[in-house]
Amino acid sequence: MHVILTSLGVLVYKLPAALGLREVHEDDQAFLDVLYASRREDLRQMPMDAAFIAQMIKMQQHVQMEGVRLNYPEARHVIVEHAGQPVGRVIIHAGSDELRLIDIAIIPSAQRQGIAKTILLALQADAQDQGKGVSLAVEQTNFAARGLYLKLGFVALGADALFEQMHWQAQELAGTNTLNEVLPANTLANKITQQGQFDATA
DSSP: OOEEEEEETTEEEEEETTEEEEEOOGGGHHHHHHHHHHTOHHHHTSSSOHHHHHHHHHHHHHHHHHHHHHHOTTOEEEEEEETTEEEEEEEEEEOSSEEEEEEEEEOGGGTTSSHHHHHHHHHHHHHHHHTOEEEEEEETTOHHHHHHHHHTTOEEEEEOSSEEEEEEOGGGGTTSOOGGGOOOOOOOOOOOOTTOOOOOOO
8 A cells, every 4th residue: 555644743644645634724614614514413403493503513613623722722633635635634632642632523425434544543653653642532322433442452541421531552553453454434423522522423
């Protein structure tokens, strides 16, 4: 598989040639709006006026992003591209001893193609190169996402009523899938709280 390197400040990712990462630009907002709305099926199914639901989705999107900016002001907001077209968004915070995956989301039309899993593997590879770990929080009821993280070597460190905190250490990469063994992505998902926790669908 052809590999390219995409640099995001101190972060370097090894990705298949069809995939790319770039910083979010102002003109990406329309795509980000559609992406977020696609993840809020819970709100779209409410028996209310469509305009009211759209307003609710927009408000929740604003709360989400304000939570990220408040808790992770230096996080990198990155657009995922496939064949030059935006297909998702990733938010990553680079700490002194770990990379925090705050959010990952892929548009429905590009899901189950291995994109999210490829990004996760690239993030682990980058963390390994830096001698760091990777942390995230997954919603307790998202068994598919938790299963994927466990398969990639993440371990649970603790939980509250809604979220489970998971962590991966660099030395745990040995024995897990490599970039040459990418499989179709499981369902991940996205619900960020004001603590920057997420549960993602990819």
